[in-house]
Amino acid sequence: MSQGKSALEALKEKWQIISALGYTGSLMTWDQETYMPPAGASPRARASAIVGRLAHEMSTSKEYGDLLDRAEKEVEGKDPEDPDFLMVKVARRDFERNVKVPPDLVARLREAEVHGVQVWQEARKKNDFAMFAPYLQRIVDLEKELAQSLGYKEHPYDALLDAFEPEMTTSEVRALFDNLRSQLVPLVAAISDRQSMVDDAILGRHVPFQQQMSLAQDLVKLLGYDLDAGRIDISAHPFTQGLASRDVRITVRVYENRMDSCLYAAAHECGHAVYEQGIPEEFEGAPLHSPASLGVHESQSRMWENVVCRGKDFLSFYYPRIQEMLPEQFGDVSFEDFYRAVNKSVPSLIRVEADEVTYNLHIMLRFDLELGLIEGSIDVNDLPRLWNTKMEEYLGIVPDSDANGVLQDMHWSSGLFGYFPTYTIGNVMSLQLYSKAVEDYPSIPSDLSSGDIGSLLRWMREHIHVHGRKYVPQELLERATGSRLDVGPYISYLRSKYGEIYGLLEE
Amino acid sequence: MSQGKSALEALKEKWQIISALGYTGSLMTWDQETYMPPAGASPRARASAIVGRLAHEMSTSKEYGDLLDRAEKEVEGKDPEDPDFLMVKVARRDFERNVKVPPDLVARLREAEVHGVQVWQEARKKNDFAMFAPYLQRIVDLEKELAQSLGYKEHPYDALLDAFEPEMTTSEVRALFDNLRSQLVPLVAAISDRQSMVDDAILGRHVPFQQQMSLAQDLVKLLGYDLDAGRIDISAHPFTQGLASRDVRITVRVYENRMDSCLYAAAHECGHAVYEQGIPEEFEGAPLHSPASLGVHESQSRMWENVVCRGKDFLSFYYPRIQEMLPEQFGDVSFEDFYRAVNKSVPSLIRVEADEVTYNLHIMLRFDLELGLIEGSIDVNDLPRLWNTKMEEYLGIVPDSDANGVLQDMHWSSGLFGYFPTYTIGNVMSLQLYSKAVEDYPSIPSDLSSGDIGSLLRWMREHIHVHGRKYVPQELLERATGSRLDVGPYISYLRSKYGEIYGLLEE
Structure with missing residues (x-):
């Protein structure tokens, strides 16, 4: 020196x-x-x-x-x-x-994860959980060891959760999830009874690759994604990767017979990307240059995807552009029918395909199980049975196979314990943030309905993006909205939106 | 430890x-x-x-x-x-x-190069050498300082050359180039007098982007490029980038009205790529895992591009496939006409567009000038005049502007002094290697004419690729062929090939 x-x-x-x-x-x-x-x-x-x-x-x-x-x-x-x-x-x-974390534990974990992912891929293909079980057991054991090394006050899971959602505790998540579940389960059941009210067959109309990509490009530009400092590519699973504030890249995948997949993946990843593009460049090369947490990250992607792009305000502006770009496929489809189709809610087996109402129940199920694994109250070999029981309890359906059940996600095989809850935390946050933004800038809904995301983006820039990793998530949320995590705005939003779509408001 | x-x-x-x-x-x-x-x-x-x-x-x-x-x-x-x-x-x-090399010199060089490239781009656009001159002067001064730091026996340029062509000396290059030039200048002049004998207008027929890329893919696969361990992308200037033996990527560029550009860029880069794919994986992570020099690298790309893909043997096999893939454009063009078109030789202003006969004179001109700059016998401000004089002397033409003359290449602006000679060293080597390969495996020409590059590739693998950076280039060459650098095979090749095309053999 x-x-x-x-x-x-x-x-x-x-x-x-x-x-x-x-x-x-x-x-x-x-x-x-x-x-x-x-x-x-x-x-x-x-x-x-x-x-x-x-x-x-x-x-x-x-x-x-x-x-x-x-x-x-x-x-x-x-x-x-x-x-x-x-x-x-x-x-x-x-x-x-x-x-x-002792270096040798890192090495053992890394090795167990490499094998875990390999065997999991094979096991999922063969629908053979027993094949995966010993590898998962090994990872669970190492995750427990990791939790012990890291230390915790109340629960070993706290130590794992902290990697993804700093300073969040297991008991907070549990309370949040219990509250949310008690309100979601009846809502999902009510919607399930009225499946015939929404038909999404129009989304299966054939839209060629190139047209889907053009649509995605058009949408993300409108949503504030700076393509001079980003790009859209194709990958097996959509993701966002930030290299620097001025180089944040997203990917989508394209199903020619399911056009909403690419469109909403673009909207979702764009939410992540706009966040990362908004983290101040002057933080680069220092510990503050990072999103606050996975939950906060997800609050942005979910807001852009669901609240904005599946919302009536913005979609009423944007749908005519879809019709203009895809006249053959959507020229004869009314806005109302398109809006209802992209908001169809139905209990389904696969998390990544779930709609915004049922999605959180998939997360809670995983949280329950991984919590049990880490505290030792659940045996790895019981997972398939417990998975199916919970699916029945939360969503009213039972997987036809472990491949479509307990084996569907890669997370556990790659040692990502404590990660799942952040998806639901993000959903809950997204509505707290959106509601406060509208309170501060009442013109947001009408701005969105004229295709102007400026006011909403400005609020997010000022209250979330600009802070990078200065504050732990709950502190950031409290500074931005005045409250810590609170399911209220999210539940009101779901009740109102889906109540209208499924005619539940009178109940 | x-x-x-x-x-x-x-x-x-x-x-x-x-x-x-x-x-x-x-x-x-x-x-x-x-x-x-x-x-x-x-x-x-x-x-x-x-x-x-x-x-x-x-x-x-x-x-x-x-x-x-x-x-x-x-x-x-x-x-x-x-x-x-x-x-x-x-x-x-x-x-x-x-x-x-003192770290502060590295830093000063890096900075001068960054500015150098920026100003050079601007100067080329504006055809304004005077604007670039002070920046180039700065780089020349630093390169001289670099040579002094590195040390040398005979000539400061030795120290710079050594970075690209280990242990090669200025006097060796000078002797090689003098010999080559004395034989090339009359050959180029003789060909220039017979310009009308070869017409390459057919290469201007429109071939759409996608068809050119398919053709490039088809060709490189035949040439032994393993696309499972590589890929072809688009860039402003074609290049090869090896990350590891099993990950070597190439790029091309596509002009829809000049189909040979993409095709031969693919062949050229493929030569580089096949070399890097042939360096043993077990050398990875050690100093041997690298090509022997830029000259050796270029010997491979030039051989694949010119000797193989512009040669009668392989092209007589491959041209029917081009016709099959592009029937509208080449269905009515005879093999002889295509062969002559892709081998048209004509003195031109721009190095990167030059054919294989005139190309080396572009290099020698640059070598003369950069040598003079480094030893101090040439003043930066005299470069435009000297450039034009040499062009007249070597190629019989004079640039219409500095943009198409002394300002055309990026090398000097980015501090690459000592780099240019490796292009011609590669050309000379390519024929020494090819001739020895044919001597060892006499079936090579007939193998090539049935589209089988196996025997030629095997020889290169065994004598060049497999050694990585074990030997300095001249030692590698001597081990492979029994001789050090020797213009003989290259001159015979050019005389025979172009003598036939331009009817000079009787002279």
């Missing part, structure tokens, strides 16, 4: 390096899912593991810890809103978490 | 990390030229500089130097063909070169 340099300055230089390594990791991830030739997988896995390990070593070294100690002293007494103060605070949280 | 680990083992671990960083650099380069959104350029430049600096620091550190010293002792007395012995030898060469 050169003379006269402060510890914070030295730390900032380290962050620049660690963040550049993270940048290359993001590029590798994006490339892997889009253009990497198949045979490139094995050198990719190697390079990616080495770069990841290097970044981890740099951010857990004794030297790093010493710099952090000294930098903390340097920022002591600063305004708690000062970016330097907040950077050091966030870096401390990361450091404490990172140093608690 | 853990107990009992040898210095070589520790060094191999370091190489793995340095090589993983290099891997991410390759991916960043590829992405930058293919899919990176425009606004991503600035964060990309930052990440790429940081990762490059990190790799440079790791490979020039005191710790690295000590390990290298100790590893050298460990491999002392080993068989000089032992991969470990060769690895350490190559690492020593790299290390000695790398440590001689």
